[in-house]
Amino acid sequence: MRMPNGYGSVSKLPGARRRPWRVRKTIGWEITPDGKNRQKTQNIGFYATKTEALAALAAYNAHPYSCDVTFEQVYERATPDRFDGLGENSVFRYNLAFRRCEKLHKRRFVELRLADYQAIVDGISGVCAQQSFKIMLQMMYDYAIRNEIIDRSQNNIEYLKLGKVEAKTPIHYRFSRNEMARLWNAAGNPIVQEILMLIYSGVRPGELYALKTADVNLSERSFRIVKGKNANAIRTVPIHHRTLPFFESRVAAGNEMLIPASVEKGGFLRSHGIFLRKTWYPTLEAVGALEYVNDDGETMQHLPDDTRHTFATMWMEQKLNEVYRRRIQGHSGKGVGESFYTHISFDELRDELDRLE
Numbered sequence: 001m002r003m004p005n006g007y008g009s010v011s012k013l014p015g016a017r018r019r020p021w022r023v024r025k026t027i028g029w030e031i032t033p034d035g036k037n038r039q040k041t042q043n044i045g046f047y048a049t050k051t052e053a054l055a056a057l058a059a060y061n062a063h064p065y066s067c068d069v070t071f072e073q074v075y076e077r078a079t080p081d082r083f084d085g086l087g088e089n090s091v092f093r094y095n096l097a098f099r100r101c102e103k104l105h106k107r108r109f110v111e112l113r114l115a116d117y118q119a120i121v122d123g124i125s126g127v128c129a130q131q132s133f134k135i136m137l138q139m140m141y142d143y144a145i146r147n148e149i150i151d152r153s154q155n156n157i158e159y160l161k162l163g164k165v166e167a168k169t170p171i172h173y174r175f176s177r178n179e180m181a182r183l184w185n186a187a188g189n190p191i192v193q194e195i196l197m198l199i200y201s202g203v204r205p206g207e208l209y210a211l212k213t214a215d216v217n218l219s220e221r222s223f224r225i226v227k228g229k230n231a232n233a234i235r236t237v238p239i240h241h242r243t244l245p246f247f248e249s250r251v252a253a254g255n256e257m258l259i260p261a262s263v264e265k266g267g268f269l270r271s272h273g274i275f276l277r278k279t280w281y282p283t284l285e286a287v288g289a290l291e292y293v294n295d296d297g298e299t300m301q302h303l304p305d306d307t308r309h310t311f312a313t314m315w316m317e318q319k320l321n322e323v324y325r326r327r328i329q330g331h332s333g334k335g336v337g338e339s340f341y342t343h344i345s346f347d348e349l350r351d352e353l354d355r356l357e
Contacts, residue, residue, distance in 0.1 A: 008023060008026070009025075010050060011024070019048050021052065022043060024043055025044055042108075044110070045150070068108060070109060071107055071109050072106065074149060075136075078140050089206065094139075097132045097136040104116060109149055110150050117137060120133070172308075173294060174306065175289060179302075182288050183199075184196070189286075196242075198307035198308070199311055201240065201243070202328050203329070207225050209269055210262070211225075213251055213254070218248060218251060222237060222238050223236070223258075232330050233330040238350035240354060280304065311329070315356060324344065328349060
């Protein structure tokens, strides 16, 4: 069947392909060196069947896609809404994933294929980094489809192959009972106080170090996490009675940030690596709670996230209510019953936390 002039064309490419039917559209003409006119075409998409290709060409002619939009432009347009409410670490991971595919930045989004992305994924070490890359791409394709930059059938990111997750020794270990005793014996040290505040609240380190004084309610014995990686992370967290004096002294200081050093050069939020080398490791070494031996017999050093693991392990050992723990730590509920039909007052959360010793 012959297409009308200027309508576009459908052709089948040779070889064994998953999507062999190509849809093209004439976008102009150019004069060749020998003085002849030659069509300039652009690909609209590739499809599994001729029927799908004809339907895509008809849909394109009814509502033309923005075929000149580049990969970089899609990313810049898609991220503002997606990044709203995300934590700094999540935003950093997506931006890093974007930088990994610099050679795609100026290419037209509609022309990019799964092989272009697979080549980049294959060069990324670490499954977590690969997963961040795939999530970033899916975010971009969702935006591109909604805004008619590409057709829905061109979204093939689900077929992107990631590396296998290898079983390995956990990198986070709880603080032992002896280490906990040493921390309490050194509780006059402000950094040790922060470590205990983390352990007895179960929050992510970044959540405590980003906490503003205005979000602490001493009379209620609570603090409010106003920004997190998901909806469950935004929550009110009770303050354990043993760490209440640490919060009181910091509130009394009257600073905007509860822990002002966290936003200074070398602080947790500004430079995680410097914070570990200059503050975290030296403090734990002085207390005698820095090193431990993992399951493989290797000597390791405690990391800030070990505080969160310590909280969860202590909670389990003391057989406290797991539903309450998930609420405190900002985890999603187990099923619809817990998420929608379990109602827990804040007083109940705080009372259960106070049982943690």
